[in-house]
Amino acid sequence: MRFAACVVAATIFFTLSLPAWPHNAPEPPPSKAEWEKGAEFFRDICSHCHGPHMVNPGNGSFDLRKFPHDERARFFNSVRNGKNSMPPWKDILRPDEIAAVWAYVRTGGVEPK
C-alpha cells in the first residue's frame, strides 16, 4: 500500500519534472493560475530566506533572480533534495507545488499576460 503510494508519487513527480515540450525548445510560459499559485508559495515559504519578490543581497542565500531560467532539472533537484544549507522539501511539498514555484522563478517573478 505504502509502496503503491510511493509509485504514484514518483510517477507524478516524473511527469511534472520532465519537460512536456520538444527537446531543445524553450519551456513555454506558465499559465496565469500556476504562476499565481507559485507567487503565493514563494511568498509564504521561500521569501524569508530568498527575500520579498526574490530581492535579497545574496550574501545569506542564493539570489534567485540570477537562477538560470532554463535549468529546470537543477531547480527541481535543489528544491527537492536541498543543497548545503538550503533545506530539502521533497517530503513536504507536492511536485505540482514545486512546479508552481518554478513557474514563478523562471519568469523572474513577472506575471504572465
Next chain:
Amino acid sequence: MRKLLLAATLAASLPLAGHAQTAQELMAGSQKDTADVLNYGMGYNLQRYSPLTQINRDTVKHLVPVWNYSYDDNKSEESQPLVYKGVLYVTTNSATMAIDAKTGNQIWKTKVEYPAETPRIVCCGIINRGLALYDGKVFRTTLDANVIALDAKTGKEIWRSHVIDFKDGYSQTVAPLVADGVVITGISGAEYGIRGFIDGWDPDTGKHLWRTYTVAGPDDPNGKTWPGDTYKHGGGSTWITGSFDPELHTVYWGTGNTGSWNPTQHPGDNLYTCSVLALDPKTGKIKWHFQFSPNDPYDYDSVAEMVLANLDVGGKPTKVVMDANRNGFYYVLDRTNGKLIAANQYGHQTWAKGIDEDGRPIPSEVTDKVRKGEAVDVWPGAMGVKNWSPTSYDPQTGLVYANTLYFGMHYKPVDVQYRAGLPYWGADIDWIWPKGPRGFLKAIDPLTGKSKWEVPSDIPRFSGVLSTAGGVVFTGKLTGELEAFDAENGHKLWQFKTGSGIEGQPITWEQDGVQYVAVSSGIGGVYDLFAGDERLSKVPAGGSLWVFALAK
C-alpha cells in the same frame, strides 16, 4: 612519589579550573563581578551595563583588536559570549566553543548537528543566541529543539533533553536562563503555528520539571480569549532569555506574536501572546501577566529583553521591569505586581491612538480596518520600532540605549490553513521605506520615551548595545563596523571595520588589569534575509569573534 606529584598538580590547577559556578556568582552579575560575564544580558537584570572605566570617552580611540577567532560558519552570528575565570564560551548554530579569553586559543569545540530539514521552520536566520553557565556545566539549545548540557571543562555532552518535534514548526535559538537552580528555556515558531511555552529543567540530569504554556488552553480561565481550537496554533514564542529578580524569586519572560497574524482568524485578546509573564522559576507558575498588544495583527511580538531596574518614580524608588516594545511604546511596569507606570511612544507608530491607564492600547482607524479584514499601511512594520537587538540601561545616566527601526509596511490579512511544518503567517506584507535613515541608535528616557540624542543609520543597526561607566556606548552595524559613542551626546568616538556584518551582542570584562570588549561578526539575520536591502550585497558572510583592548 608519583601519586604525590599528581595530587600537587591537581591542587595547583584547581583554582585555575574553578568551574564550580554558583548561584551566588550569578546573582552578583557583571556590575559587581567585572571579571566575568555569567549570563545572557550581563547580569540577571539584563542591563548590559558595566562599571569598568579603563576604556572611556578619552581612551577609546586607542582601542585595537587583540585577537580574532573564526567560527567556521557563514550564518548570522547573534550569540552573546560568556566569560568565566579567563575562559570565553560562545555558540553558533553549529557548535559550542570554549576559548582562552586572553590569547584566543581554542580550548574545546563541540559540534551541534540537526537534520537538514530544520531550517525550513526557522523564519529569521539560522542562529543561536548563547548559553548559560552553572555548576560546571554549559547549557544551550539546538535549532531542532533540544536542550543540552556540556561539561564546561571538556565540552563533553552530559545530558540532552528533547523538547518537542521540530517537524511541527518548533525550533530553538534562545540562550537558557538559570534561576533558583532551574534551567529555563523558551521556544521559537509562532510563524509556523506552534503553541508556545517556557520549560524548566533540572541542571544535573536534564529532567523536565515544568512547562508553562504562553497560549492559554481550556484548563486556564484565560483560555476563553481564544475561540474554539485556535489556541492549538496560537503562537506565543519565547525566544529571548528572561530576566530574574532573586529577591522576589520571579522570572520576567516576554512572549511572541499570535499564530496566524491574521486577527480575524482568532478574535479575542489571545492571552498570553504579546505579553510579559512573571513566573516562579521553581514551578513555572504565572504570578501575573501584562499584555502589550491584544489580538495583535502586525507581529508586534514582545519576546525582547525585559530589563529590571530601580527607578525613581515620582520621588519613590520603585522596582520596575522595562520593555522597548516592538509596537513602538516604551513600557515601565511595577515588577512586584505588573501595574503600568508609563507607556510612551519612542518611535513612529500609527496602529494605536495611545495606551490607556490599564495598559490597553486604544486602536487607531488603521487597526480597526485590519480587524475587519481590510488591507492597510501601518507603522512600524513587522520588524517593529525595535526588533530583538537588546538595549542597554545605564544607571549612571538613567538612559536606555536602543537600536530602533524606522520603516512601515503595507499589510493585508489573508486566511491561512494550518499545515504542519509550513509557515502559518496569514498576512501579505510589503515594506514601506522612508527616504533617509531606516534606523536610529537612541538614548531614551524610559519614563517619557523621549530621546536625549539619536544617531541615524541608512541601513538600520541590528546589533546589541553595551554601555559602560567610562561613558562609552558600544554597538555594531550590518556593514561590519563596531562603533563606540559618547553616552552623553551620541558623538562617535571610534569604530573598527570587521569582515562581515555585526548582529552580535557586545560584552566587556576585565582580566589582569586589562579591560576587554568582544563581539561576534557575521551577517545573515532577519533584515539581511527578509528586507531585500541590496546595499548589503557587498557585505560578505563569514562568522568570527573579535576581541579588543587599549593599545599598550
